[in-house]
Amino acid sequence: MTTSVRRISVVAPDEAWLAALRRQPPHITVEQALASGPYLLTLPLPPGWNLLSWETVSPELLLQTELPHGTPLYAPAYASTVPAQPDLTKRPGPDGTGEPHREQAPPETPVYRHPQPADLHEDQATVLAYGRDIAQVASLLRARLSVLVVAEKPVVPHLWREMASRAGLRAEVLEEPPENDDDGEPEEQPRPGDPLVPVQQNPRQRLLARLRELVRGLNDDTVLVVQHLDLLAGGADGQLSPEAREVTELLHGAPERVMLAFAAPSLSVPEVLAERFSTRVTITGVPRTVWFRDDQEEQPLGRALVTVREAERFDRYDPIEFYKHVAGMNPVLLRQAMRYAVSVHKDHPAPVARDLYSTIRAFKAQMSSNFEVPDVGFDDIAGYDEVKAHIQRAIDIVMGHHRLPPEHDHLRTKLIPRGFIFHGPPGTGKTLFAKAIANRMNATILVVSGPEVMGTYVGESERNVREIFAEARRNAPSVVVFDEFDSIASRRSEHSDGGTRAGNAVVAQILTEMDGFRPEVPTLVIGTTNRLNLIDEALLRPSRFESIAIDLPNDEARLKMISLHAAKFGIDVSGGVDELIASALRGRNGDDIHSVFRDAFVAAHFQDPPVPPTPEQLGQIVGRLQRKRREQRRSGRR
Numbered sequence: 326m327t328t329s330v331r332r333i334s335v336v337a338p339d340e341a342w343l344a345a346l347r348r349q350p351p352h353i354t355v356e357q358a359l360a361s362g363p364y365l366l367t368l369p370l371p372p373g374w375n376l377l378s379w380e381t382v383s384p385e386l387l388l389q390t391e392l393p394h395g396t397p398l399y400a401p402a403y404a405s406t407v408p409a410q411p412d413l414t415k416r417p418g419p420d421g422t423g424e425p426h427r428e429q430a431p432p433e434t435p436v437y438r439h440p441q442p443a444d445l446h447e448d449q450a451t452v453l454a455y456g457r458d459i460a461q462v463a464s465l466l467r468a469r470l471s472v473l474v475v476a477e478k479p480v481v482p483h484l485w486r487e488m489a490s491r492a493g494l495r496a497e498v499l500e501e502p503p504e505n506d507d508d509g510e511p512e513e514q515p516r517p518g519d520p521l522v523p524v525q526q527n528p529r530q531r532l533l534a535r536l537r538e539l540v541r542g543l544n545d546d547t548v549l550v551v552q553h554l555d556l557l558a559g560g561a562d563g564q565l566s567p568e569a570r571e572v573t574e575l576l577h578g579a580p581e582r583v584m585l586a587f588a589a590p591s592l593s594v595p596e597v598l599a600e601r602f603s604t605r606v607t608i609t610g611v612p613r614t615v616w617f618r619d620d621q622e623e624q625p626l627g628r629a630l631v632t633v634r635e636a637e638r639f640d641r642y643d644p645i646e647f648y649k650h651v652a653g654m655n656p657v658l659l660r661q662a663m664r665y666a667v668s669v670h671k672d673h674p675a676p677v678a679r680d681l682y683s684t685i686r687a688f689k690a691q692m693s694s695n696f697e698v699p700d701v702g703f704d705d706i707a708g709y710d711e712v713k714a715h716i717q718r719a720i721d722i723v724m725g726h727h728r729l730p731p732e733h734d735h736l737r738t739k740l741i742p743r744g745f746i747f748h749g750p751p752g753t754g755k756t757l758f759a760k761a762i763a764n765r766m767n768a769t770i771l772v773v774s775g776p777e778v779m780g781t782y783v784g785e786s787e788r789n790v791r792e793i794f795a796e797a798r799r800n801a802p803s804v805v806v807f808d809e810f811d812s813i814a815s816r817r818s819e820h821s822d823g824g825t826r827a828g829n830a831v832v833a834q835i836l837t838e839m840d841g842f843r844p845e846v847p848t849l850v851i852g853t854t855n856r857l858n859l860i861d862e863a864l865l866r867p868s869r870f871e872s873i874a875i876d877l878p879n880d881e882a883r884l885k886m887i888s889l890h891a892a893k894f895g896i897d898v899s900g901g902v903d904e905l906i907a908s909a910l911r912g913r914n915g916d917d918i919h920s921v922f923r924d925a926f927v928a929a930h931f932q933d934p935p936v937p938p939t940p941e942q943l944g945q946i947v948g949r950l951q952r953k954r955r956e957q958r959r960s961g962r963r
């Protein structure tokens with residue numbers, strides 16, 4: 326064996342299995358030895374090793390109970406399908422005597438099936454997924470530099486433990502105050518030299534008092550860990566809360582001490598406070614490949630963070646394809662999604678990879694109070710074939726359906742439309758199109774009404790936008806729809822009065838968010854409006870939003886809509902009835918057409934006595950619609 330070969334460690338669940346492993350004959354292959362019991366490895370088995378002899382490899386044998394908590398374990402990878410208890414006597418040897426193979430030639434390209442972990446906890450998943458970032462932060466801390474990490478809340482406890490331990494520093498952690506303030510404990514007594522401590526402290530004040538104490542106790546071997554700096558001292562610049570001011574003073578007051586603080590991506594930390602940290606590291610989503618620290622190898626995420634059982638549950642599971650469906654999730658959420666997917670498909674006979682992806686999508690929608698799984702497809706939209714074709718091309722680029730030659734792949738980000746603005750009269754299917762796009766992308770969708778985004782307080786609208794986008798990334802692939810986009814994205818010139826200045830800030834925030842898009846976390850923004858002329862031109866630059874007109878349906882589109890809705894409600898429009906309705910409804914929108922068939926359906930099923938949907942009845946409904954419209958017009962003119 327050459328020196329480049331690493332040792333493997335085989336883990337047995339108990340003494341008996343460990344003893345069985347020790348008794349393995351030296352000449353059998355690693356594959357055969359490992360297949361003889363419930364053995365696991367601390368690293369994926371290197372390709373081809375399964376075919377080497379047990380004696381050559383002489384693995385390190387470990388007991389599972391003695392491993393440090395958090396050690397990921399891997400099922401052995403086999404080159405061929407091996408029975409759980411291989412009957413060695415059944416395999417004829419090269420001499421035909423029934424002796425096991427000794428010198429079995431490795432196949433030219435060994436099939437590397439499962440370098441997947443057998444089991445994986447959320448903390449292990451976090452440490453594996455963010456291995457590079459953790460190493461980077463640990464080396465900064467070792468160099469006695471303070472770091473501000475922007476990361477989602479669920480991963481924070483796993484991150485700081487590993488970062489501090491790899492940096493060789495003891496963590497002094499600022500803990501959250503207990504939920505219930507009345508814990509019966511005596512209030513902390515002020516010490517001599519302390520600023521006056523109020524007798525009754527609220528949780529934030531107690532946290533501050535604790536922080537003061539921790540900072541005072543720091544030394545060269547410790548790192549101060551603040552898990553949620555944004556909650557402790559959040560807010561925008563220029564309006565520092567008293568707490569934020571105090572935290573800022575406290576942390577700046579100990580410049581020689583090493584600090585590690587965390588903030589959530591959607592919340593902001595005042596700049597004066599952020600400046601206390603020499604470096605800012607942003608950790609979002611999961612990486613495409615995972616880097617093994619002890620093993621210079623890269624593994625696709627779908628292999629490193631998905632267990633053998635999970636991968637085997639879904640037929641045609643592809644670890645490379647997997648990434649696209651979870652790119653924006655954090656590792657903790659990803660593990661929860663996988664557990665959920667396995668439990669949902671527990672009793673299904675043969676789920677396939679596609680089922681896994683739809684379940685992940687449903688999970689994201691469930692985890693988010695806002696995002697949902699759309700139920701509209703392109704088939705539910707009649708007409709507008711050109712718009713459909715145009716949108717399909719864009720989706721193909723966003724989703725990476727077209728393989729580009731490697732030398733052009735860097736152009737992909739430049740080809741991706743960041744968003745669309747659908748403009749046209751009301752009821753023409755703009756929202757419908759947005760939902761169908763989300764469905765085509767296998768994406769989750771959030772439809773927000775523009776006015777809802779606009780807050781009353783300074784900075785509130787921007788924060789709403791930041792939160793929407795942070796959640797959109799987590800749920801990627803995702804589509805964010807701003808209905809009545811003109812209400813938030815109006816032209817700057819429209820806002821010359823000070824009162825509506827927030828409009829500009831919101832546009833700026835949306836642009837910032839859109840400029841930060843990563844192609845591997847597909848998030849598409851769609852604005853819909855009836856008044857394109859009001860939209861800020863900055864948003865209409867070709868690299869940002871592409872505007873697409875969705876006008877009133879033409880004759881052909883109306884006819885198609887009529888057959889679509891008629892079929893949906895089970896109403897007969899044969900014998901030219903469809904054409905009559907189509908011509909009567911010239912100038913009307915899709916919503917009107919839909920309402921004709923909805924009304925006919927209601928009359929046929931819920932009216933007493935029921936009115937069957939005959940051509941005459943349909944004619945009456947269309948007539949009523951026309952009259953109503955004329956009345957509306959007249960009252961509108963008045």
Ligand SMILES: Nc1ncnc2c1ncn2[C@@H]1O[C@H](COP(=O)(O)OP(=O)(O)OP(=O)(O)O)[C@@H](O)[C@H]1O
Pocket residue numbers: 705706707708709749750751752753754755756757758808853854855886889914915916917919
């Ligand atoms: N092209 C179409 N094909 C089938 N149905 C349509 C079409 N366009 C509109 N509809 C019907 O009209 C309803 C309303 O459409 P939608 O909400 O998408 O309109 P909109 O353009 O977003 O309107 P608004 O500008 O008022 O928000 C849909 O639920 C659907 O029933």
Ligand SMILES: [Mg+2]
Pocket residue numbers: 755756757808853
């Ligand atoms: Mg709409």
